[in-house]
Amino acid sequence: MKLERVKPTEDAVLEMVRNHYSHRSNVAARPRTEKTSKTWWSNAKLLVFSDPGRTFVFAWQWPKVEFRADKQSGFNNTMFHRSDRCVERASDIILAAEQAVIAEWGPNRAYTYVDPEEVSANPGYCYKMAGWEFVKIAGSGKHLLQKELCDDR
Numbered sequence: 159m160k161l162e163r164v165k166p167t168e169d170a171v172l173e174m175v176r177n178h179y180s181h182r183s184n185v186a187a188r189p190r191t192e193k194t195s196k197t198w199w200s201n202a203k204l205l206v207f208s209d210p211g212r213t214f215v216f217a218w219q220w221p222k223v224e225f226r227a228d229k230q231s232g233f234n235n236t237m238f239h240r241s242d243r244c245v246e247r248a249s250d251i252i253l254a255a256e257q258a259v260i261a262e263w264g265p266n267r268a269y270t271y272v273d274p275e276e277v278s279a280n281p282g283y284c285y286k287m288a289g290w291e292f293v294k295i296a297g298s299g300k301h302l303l304q305k306e307l308c309d310d311r
Contacts, residue, residue, distance in 0.1 A: 159246055159254045161207040161216075170212035174239045202234075207258055213244035216255040220263060228296065232267030233259055233307070248284030256288070256307050265309045269293075271300040 164171055202221035208214060217237035223229060235255070240248060256268065270290075274281040281301045282292065293302040 159250060160210060161254050161258050162210060163258075164206050164208045164212075164215075166204060166206045166217070168212075171206060171208060171215050174212075174215040174241060175237060203263070205259055205262055206237075207255055209244075209246070211243065212241075214238070214240040214246065214251055216251060218255070218259045218263075218268075220266075230269050230302075232269055232304075233263065235268060235270035238270075247287075249287035252285060252288040252290075256305070260307050260309050265307050267304060268307050269302060269304040271296060271298075271302055273300050275299070 166172075166175075202219040202225075204220075205218045207216045215237060217235070219234045219236050220232075221234060223231045235252075238248075238252070238255075240246075240251070244251075259268070268290075270282075270285065272282040272285070280286075282290065282303045285303050285305075286292070288305070290303045290305040293304050296302050
């Protein structure tokens with residue numbers, strides 16, 4: 159599978175971001191200005207990947223621990239959304255995105271939050287199929303998952 163690094167402000171990316179459940183709950187509630195209308199990420203290192211057809215978006219952020227209320231460290235998968243046109247298995251996209259972030263930033267812990275109210279009966283199933291493990295249910299009710307990303311080259 160070919161991943162491309164894309165700009166987070168690209169129209170096709172923004173459309174998928176706006177269709178993701180986290181956008182409705184987090185970003186949409188923030189006050190918007192003309193300057194920030196295309197900003198959906200925090201003040202952290204950011205990598206955004208997609209495929210040539212823009213059928214999915216996968217974003218990593220590398221925030222400073224001291225700025226996180228939850229004190230989580232490592233690479234945070236803040237956005238993963240597949241459009242209806244996407245034919246790739248979600249777990250395959252996750253595995254490819256892991257290799258892409260390792261190539262850019264090196265090995266580290268990866269983590270993500272999954273809202274069980276917004277996904278299947280098995281929250282984080284695609285991550286679990288890619289080797290991620292359930293850590294805990296956060297105070298928000300979201301499931302925290304993690305994986306140690308190693309450079310297997």
